[in-house]
Each structure stands twice: as C-alpha cells, then as structure tokens.
Amino acid sequence: MKTFKFGESNIYLHENDLPREIQHPKVVAIDTETTGLSLVRDRLCLIQFAFSKKECHLVKFDRDINSTSSKHPEIERLLKNKNIQKIFHYARFDVAMIKKFFKLDVKNIFCTKIASKLVRTYTDKHGLKDLCKELLNVELNKSQQSSDWSSNNLLDSQIKYASYDVIFLFEIKLILEEMLKREGRENIAQSIFEFLPIRIQLDFLDWYDSDIFSH
Numbered sequence: 001m002k003t004f005k006f007g008e009s010n011i012y013l014h015e016n017d018l019p020r021e022i023q024h025p026k027v028v029a030i031d032t033e034t035t036g037l038s039l040v041r042d043r044l045c046l047i048q049f050a051f052s053k054k055e056c057h058l059v060k061f062d063r064d065i066n067s068t069s070s071k072h073p074e075i076e077r078l079l080k081n082k083n084i085q086k087i088f089h090y091a092r093f094d095v096a097m098i099k100k101f102f103k104l105d106v107k108n109i110f111c112t113k114i115a116s117k118l119v120r121t122y123t124d125k126h127g128l129k130d131l132c133k134e135l136l137n138v139e140l141n142k143s144q145q146s147s148d149w150s151s152n153n154l155l156d157s158q159i160k161y162a163s164y165d166v167i168f169l170f171e172i173k174l175i176l177e178e179m180l181k182r183e184g185r186e187n188i189a190q191s192i193f194e195f196l197p198i199r200i201q202l203d204f205l206d207w208y209d210s211d212i213f214s215h
Contacts, residue, residue: 004159011163013154014059018049018074025051028078029087029169032094033149033162039093039203044101045149047075050166058162060154065101072102082107087169089113089128091193096200109193112172118189119179132168135175140164 001019004011029050036042044065050056059075078084079098088094091111098106116126123130132138147158154162180186202212 004156004163006160006163008054009163009167010055011159012055012057013159014057016059016061016065017072018057018059018078020074022057022074024078024081024084026083027085027087027170029166030094031088031162031165032097034097035150037093039096039100039208043150044097046154046162047098048162048166049078050163050169053167053170056163056167058159063150076102076104079106080104084108085110087112087166087173089131089165089169089172091196092199092203095196096203099197099200100204105197109196110173111193111196112169112176114192115173115176115180115189118185118192119176119183128165128168131172135172136168138168140168 002013004013029048031048032044033046033048034042034044043063044061046061047059048056049059059072079086079102085108086106087110089111090113091106091109095106095109098104112128112131113126116131120126120134129140129142132140141161141164147155147161149158177186180189202208
C-alpha cells in the first residue's frame with residue numbers, strides 16, 4: 001500500500017483489492033478509470049472508493065483483472081452490500097464496467113449526473129467539473145482525464161485526479177438532494193437510479209445509442 005496526501009485528503013493506493021480490516025461507511029463515493037469508453041473493448045484499470053472527503057482508497061488492477069488468484073473479495077463485499085449507498089457521477093458507465101469485470105449488479109445507487117439533469121434544467125453542463133465549480137466553488141483540473149491508466153506506475157498527478165473524482169461527491173449529493181426535494185423530483189430520481197441496471201443491460205445488448213422508447 002502506498003499513501004498520499006492532497007490537502008485534507010489521505011489517499012491509499014492498493015493492488016487488486018481493498019484490505020480486509022477496512023470498515024465500510026454507510027455511504028461511499030465510487031468512480032472508475034479505464035483504458036477507454038467502450039464496454040466491449042476496454043478494461044478496468046482503477047477503482048476509487050471515497051469513504052469521506054478525508055479518506056480515499058484507490059485499487060489498481062493487474063492487466064488481466066479476472067485472473068488474479070485472490071480475486072477481489074473485499075471489493076465485492078462492499079459492492080454487494082445493499083445497505084451501503086454508492087454515489088457515482090455518470091453511474092451508467094461505472095456500474096456497467098463493474099458488472100463486466102466483477103459480474104455483479106450494484107444496488108442502492110445515487111448518480112449526481114442524473115440528479116443534476118433533473119434539477120439543473122437551466123444549463124446543459126452536467127459534468128463533474130461544472131458541478132464542482134457551481135455548487136462548491138471548486139475548480140477541478142481535468143488534464144489527466146485522458147491519461148494512461150494502465151501504466152504500471154501511476155503519476156502523483158493521476159492519483160490526485162482520481163481521488164478528486166470522488167471526494168467531492170458527498171457534498172454535491174447533499175446539495176442535489178435538496179434541489180430534488182425543492183422541485184418535487186425525489187421519486188422520479190429514485191426510480192431512474194433503480195432502472196439503471198436495466199439500462200446497462202440494454203447497453204450490453206448494443207442498444208447503447210438507441211432510444212428504445214421512441215416511436
């Protein structure tokens with residue numbers, strides 16, 4: 001395990017799985033880094049778990065993630081726990097990658113991108129950088145977004161970027177929840193979050209860019 005510190009955040013970098021002794025909180029922010037954006041071609045390189053703004057665990061995977069002899073029991077234990085709420089930004093992609101490589105469905109999801117689209121109807125900018133700027137007055141540096149996440153040795157700048165993709169999601173979620181409540185859209189948001197596994201099944205069946213509900 002390697003440790004890093006950026007501002008008030010302690011970052012821990014692990015190989016292939018989380019340590020067994022880690023206690024999971026009731027809410028976890030999660031993100032993934034991959035070799036690309038294709039669910040068919042690309043693979044999972046890194047998964048980030050923020051337990052709070054001050055504690056973030058990154059897990060880097062071997063190239064052949066599914067051949068790791070020890071598998072990933074602690075990651076799977078966290079992801080399978082329906083009592084832990086998982087916050088994502090653009091859960092559709094991250095949860096799909098998790099399903100592809102861990103062969104499990106994530107439940108109890110909150111997606112900040114979906115929530116943003118439901119309540120920030122005054123803009124078409126729903127990226128994480130946009131949410132951090134408007135809601136938290138935080139400027140995210142996204143220069144590492146297209147970097148090589150399959151590299152054997154990640155740069156400090158990549159570690160910082162990866163952690164920043166999750167540590168702000170807690171505050172963003174709270175603000176968006178208040179906006180959903182204000183606009184009376186909490187129930188529709190929850191219904192969409194629960195529909196995500198079906199939407200992901202359609203993605204894997206090659207209906208990724210099709211609106212199956214259209215005429």
